[in-house]
Every structure is written in C-alpha cells, then in structure tokens.
Amino acid sequence: MRLNKGRLDLKTLYVGETCQITTGSSSVRIQHGSHTIEMELDLKGIGMGPIRDDRIMSIQDERGKGFFTYWLHLDKLAPRRLYEVLVTDRDDSGMPGWQISDRTPAMEPDPAEMRSGGSGWSVLGKLLGRRGG
Amino acid sequence: MRIDGTRIDLRTMAEHGPFRKSMIGGRRHIGVARHQAIVSQLGSRREAGIGIGVPPVEYTIHFGEPPHPGLSREPIDRDGWLDIQMLEPGCQYWLEFSWLGGVYLDREDQTEQNIRETRWYWPLPLDLWEKIRCD
Numbered sequence: 708m709r710l711n712k713g714r715l716d717l718k719t720l721y722v723g724e725t726c727q728i729t730t731g732s733s734s735v736r737i738q739h740g741s742h743t744i745e746m747e748l749d750l751k752g753i754g755m756g757p758i759r760d761d762r763i764m765s766i767q768d769e770r771g772k773g774f775f776t777y778w779l780h781l782d783k784l785a786p787r788r789l790y791e792v793l794v795t796d797r798d799d800s801g802m803p804g805w806q807i808s809d810r811t812p813a814m815e816p817d818p819a820e821m822r823s824g825g826s827g828w829s830v831l832g833k834l835l836g837r838r839g840g
Numbered sequence: 841m842r843i844d845g846t847r848i849d850l851r852t853m854a855e856h857g858p859f860r861k862s863m864i865g866g867r868r869h870i871g872v873a874r875h876q877a878i879v880s881q882l883g884s885r886r887e888a889g890i891g892i893g894v895p896p897v898e899y900t901i902h903f904g905e906p907p908h909p910g911l912s913r914e915p916i917d918r919d920g921w922l923d924i925q926m927l928e929p930g931c932q933y934w935l936e937f938s939w940l941g942g943v944y945l946d947r948e949d950q951t952e953q954n955i956r957e958t959r960w961y962w963p964l965p966l967d968l969w970e971k972i973r974c975d
Contacts, residue, residue, distance in 0.1 A: 711842040712855060719844070742845050743902035747881075 708739045714778040720794045728790040750786045850920040869894045870933040876902045877924040
C-alpha cells in the first residue's frame, strides 16, 4: 500500500483484501495485508454522514502521460470512525473498482445512565407513550 | 511524504507544502524498534538533531519480523527508497539534507570506527535539489 501527502493510492491495494482505516481525532491508522501505517493528520471530517465518493477520491494524471493515480483523501474522512476499503477489481487500464464502508461499532448506552433511568430511558418512555417523563 | 509498505521515498522527504526557504540541514528522526519505526516531522537544523531536539512524530510504520541479521542489503536503493525494515532495531537514525546535494542517513551511535556501517548517502535528483536549496 502506498501513501503520499495524506492520500492512499487505491491502485496499490490488493484486490479482494480489506484495508481497514481507523481515524482518531487527528491521526489515521491504515492496515492492509501485513502492513500497518499510522500518521498524524488533520481530519476535516466532511465525510460525516453518507460517504460520497466524489468528495473523498480524486484522479490524478501524475506524469501527464495517462498513468492515472486514484487517491483516497484520508484527511476528508470523519474523526473517530472505522472504515473498510475494498478494491473489488481492476479494468484493463488499471482503474480500480472499489468501495468504502463505515464499520464503526454502534455506541453502547452509558451503563450509568441505564442504572439511573437517565435521559435515554425518558426519551424511550415518551416514545412508548409514558406520561410525566 | 510517500510511503510504500515499509519504504520511504527520500525524494519526498521535504514535502511540506511549497518550498519557501532553504531546507539544507533539515532533519527527520527515525526511532526503530523490533516491530515498528517512528518517523518524525521534518525539522530545521536549528530545531532537530542530536542534542538539539526531536520533532513531533509524523508516521509510525509497523512491520513483521526484522530481516535476518546476516542479510547485508543496503537500506537505500538506487531510486531513493529507504527500507525502514533494513535498519537496526533499538537504534535511532537521522535523515538530513546535506550541503552536498543529497540525503544522509546516520545512525545516532556513529563513531569514526563504525562510520562505514552507520552512514549512507543518497544524491538527490538535480531539479529537486534546486528546490530544496532555494532561499
């Protein structure tokens, strides 16, 4: 896997092998095959909400000769998330078919809040039609 | 900086946005452990170096088993790729833009006696060197 200036070169990922990207608040950890690289990076977080390929990926003709590089912009991912990138295939020109999924585990309810019947439970109570919540 | 697996492209060692001032003497620190190496940001010669300071961490590169001790491959290839996995675990290294127009890789425990095994030099392409030495 190849990285440059906070971008991941999608062409350098193995087809069919997941690349796991874990974002912190200002760092990124990329794991693919036997390699793991962590880097300090300012995350702009515009990837929050639905992931839009056109915002996090760009195509660059690096040498001006039709050798295209397909960059995934890591700084545009949202902080504190777990993503999985999978290159599914490559066409004759080397263009990768790929997908990215947000695999961040769902937040567990705060145990203290559950014990005390906190706001989470009162909201649930309202939804169920309980009065005086 | 461009990284490919466990290799660093020394041509991109200076990538820090536009070249506004000379980077001669600029250094990056590399700390090597058995299964990972930590590469610092590029610091100027006034803020980075032995007895001066270590810039903040920029990359942590993890790898499997270190190479066999008998393997005597050079850590920098002809194209300027430094394979971190070829460095000695437990040692600290410095990359430095030299006045000579290239990059030195020095192990921190270098002495006159072991300099042949602890110093490497890679000449930068001329066009890149022109940018790096600009004032």
